[in-house]
Amino acid sequence: MSEDARFEDGREAPLNLGALDGEDLKVISALVQDAVFPVTEMTWRAKERRFAILLNRFRWEDRDNAERRSRDVERVQSLLVIENVQKVASQGVDRSDKDMILSVLAVDYEGSESQAGDVTVTLAGDGAIRLSVEALELSLKDVTRPYIAPSKQVPDHEV
Structure with a gap:
């Protein structure tokens, strides 16, 4: 008699995901929701056309497992990298305030996957980072x- 595989039987491994289209980006956006990071942990390397943020990501993918096993929920440091960046703009982000902690609400893309567009990292408190990109390419x-x-605790906020 065969039995279906259970999630608990799987080997837990670090996430390593990429996004080249809108559907992929929805997955990454859901995984980085409620991630927090100091303003000092984001960098833009203009010559390499790369923008990166070192996030303290809530492990949404482990939430149900933690609750079922009555153990504490977890976070993990993750690197969110956006490639092909031509220009970076922000609102509500004071780079001179080295103690500022930012919280991610969502990551969205406006444009065609094969053409230039804008990746927007929406932050709590009306902040946002807009990255003009030549083509959509992200990794987490x-x-x-x-x-x-x-x-x-599990992050809790009104949608």
């Missing part, structure tokens, strides 16, 4: 082991 990669979320 976990770079540390998961750790217990300092608040030990």
Whole structure:
């Protein structure tokens, strides 16, 4: 008799995802929702046409498993990288305030996947980072082991 595989039987591995179209980006956006990062942890390398943010990402993909097993929810440091960046603009982000902590609400794209457009990282508190890109190409990669979320709570906000 065969039995269906269960999620719990799978080997947990760090995320390493890419997005080249709008559908892929929806997955990444959902995974980085409620990620937090200091303003000092974002960088734009104009010559390389790359923008990156080192996020403290809430592990949405592990939430149900943590609740079922009655253990604390987790965060993990992840690197969100946007390629083909031609221009960066922001609103509500004071780069001179080195203590500023930002929180991601969503990552969206306006434009054709094969043509220039804008990637927008929407932040809590009416902040946003707009990246003009030649073509849509993002990656999200976990770079540390998961750790217990300092608040030990699932992020909760009105949609």
